[in-house]
Amino acid sequence: MRYREVLYSNYHTTQSGRASNTDKTTLFQREKRQFAREILPRIQGKSKDAVIFDMGCGSGSLLKALQDNGYSNAHGMDISPEQVALASNMGVSNVQEGDALEYVKSQKNAFDILFGMDIIEHFTKDELVDLLQHIQQSLKPGGMAIFRTPNMDAFLSSVFANGDFTHENYMNASSAQQVCLACGFREVKVYPGLMYIENPIKEMLRKCASLIVKLRLRLYLFATARSSKNVLWSPNMIIVAK
Template structure:
């Protein structure tokens, strides 16, 4: 039966056309179209994923599978992903990316054995949940992670000067986060060692080198702005439109 929840109504409408109902298609038509995002994911894998390529990895909201493709290229053999958008899953299958299935992330977490996953990934996912829903998701992820397992999260950064572009860039977004608010909810829910990182330009050619140089200049200016307002330099400030967080389940 159709849901009476207004959120379910708009979510069903948007997710039904999540790839195509845009000014430009979300998913590429071939694997070459994944190239712009691969340097970022490859760096993320090197820095934040276990060296053991047999690690159990579950990506929630995996989209059309770009991260899974990068993981498979890096030799990981036990990575899978789930997404609630039929169009996203269909795009992954057309691209030939293995391990992508359609489903509700909460259902998948309920069906996953406790303490069975080395890594859970939520890349551009948790901002789609309300605060109440997110608490349930956090508890479900905590249950399936092994002790000292990692939850890798990518979210809109409300601390950045243009974070609202990400927060309001998708009609289904409910939340944005700062380092403080994300750590607050994770540490309150049994996670430990939450670390947050800027989405800085990843060096992989001349263009990215120029971008990285300009990012250093712009970041220094933003730090100066905050120092003028507050009287203190916060060198750990995150100014990119999104932020990456890595949280660990306690031992």
């Protein structure tokens, strides 16, 4: 599709770095800290020698968090030349420019861990099913895939879901489990994404506001005869598929 060629050629300038008033280095470090809190605990106990692939690695902030924590076999690929150049400037190693989808298709039993941060929403449904099947086949026995994607059950979910013109599909926890299981994964768990503000005072206020919002949403579900038991409230969700 031509729109992808146009938008991904300068994706950092027009999207991922556009909304922030901070410089690239500060934004990169903030993203790295976010990944260290949100994603690295999901692979706790895994070997530091695990073969890790970050699909659509962007600026490489997750790769940098992995590499700084001793994961020596972590590498990534992104289709945006601007993003790959930024990763290089930030000192991230083992980043290549290329079509990560085609690369994954060529790999069989290759990875212990595959990451897809903020990427699976960029594929059409047909493309996503094809991708997930190839990802499942690319994992070594006992391997795992970890994705982060917008959560459509979140309050004002359109802020994340529709905030990027290149987004093609939207899911909640239930549909995420459905499609992963249908594509060959045996075990799929979905967790809330990290909601956190580094300023301690703002974080305290955020937690209080979150309690109020969640209560109102639970009351709404109750009023419509639905359960909130399996509903996630965070703007993003983390999918762990094995």
